[in-house]
Amino acid sequence: MSEQKRRGIYLLPNLLTTAGLFSGFFAVVSSMNGRFEAAAVAIFIAMIFDGLDGRVARMTNTQSAFGAEYDSMADMVSFGMAPALIAYNWGLSDLGKIGWLAAFIYVAGAALRLARFNTQLGTADKRYFQGLASPAAAALVAGLVWVGVEYNVQGSDIGIVVAILTGLSGLLMVSNFKYNSFKELNLHGKVPFVALLVILLIFVVVATEPALVLFIAFALYALAGPVNTFRSVDKVRLEHVLGDPEEEDADFGREETKDKASDAVNQEVK
Incomplete structure (x- = not known):
C-alpha cells in the first residue's frame, strides 16, 4: 500500500510570492496616501520578488500548480491593479472618464496577458514573450511616476502623457509583438572577468539616477518588441x-x- 502524500504547500517560493503581493498592496496604499515615490519603488521591489519565486522553485524543485496559480493572482495585484491605481491617483484623476478608461485599459490588458501566458506555458517559445510582460509594463508606468516625483513634476500637468503611456502599456501586453525573455541566459556557466566589471558598471549607473535610468531602460525594452517584429517580417x-x-x-x-x-x-x- 503506497504511503499517502502529505498535503500542504511549499513555503519558500510561496513566501516570496507573498512578499511580492505585499509590495503591490503597499504600493496601492502608498499612492492613496500621496506617497507616490514609495509606491513606485514598491512596484520595482515586487518585480524582484516575482523574479525570485519562480527561480527558487525550480532550483529547489518545489514547483506546484498551487504556486503557479498563486503567482498569477499576485501578479494581477502587483503588476495589474497597483500600477493602474498609482497612475490614476498621480496623474489621471483630473481627466475624468479619459483617466479611468486609460487605467482600465491597462488593468484589462494585464489580466488578458496573464491569462494568455498561463494557457501557453507548454507550447510557447521560451526565448520570447508574446506581448509585453506585465512586470515590464508595470515598471514602465511606475517608472514614469517615479521620474515625475523625482523631478517635481505634477501628474495633473502631464495627465495626457500619463494616459497615453498607461493605455499603450496595456495594449502592448495583449499584442503579438515578440520580446526577448532572457530565459536562455546560462547563469550557471563561467563568464569572462570583464562581464563582472560590466555588471558592476550597470549597478553604478542605476544608482546615480535610479528613477530615470530604470524608466529609460524599460521604455527601450517596450520599443524593442515592435522594432524586432517589424524587422523580422517582410510584410x-x-x-x-x-x-x-x-x-x-x-x-x-x-x-x-x-x-x-x-x-x-x-x-x-x-
Missing part, C-alpha cells in the same frame, strides 16, 4: 500586431506536422 500583417493566439498555435502545429512528415520521408529515402 507586416494584422496577426503580427494583434490576433487570436489559438489560430497561430494551430498554424504552428500544422507546420510542425509537415516538418515531421518530411523528416520521416527523408529517413525512408536514406
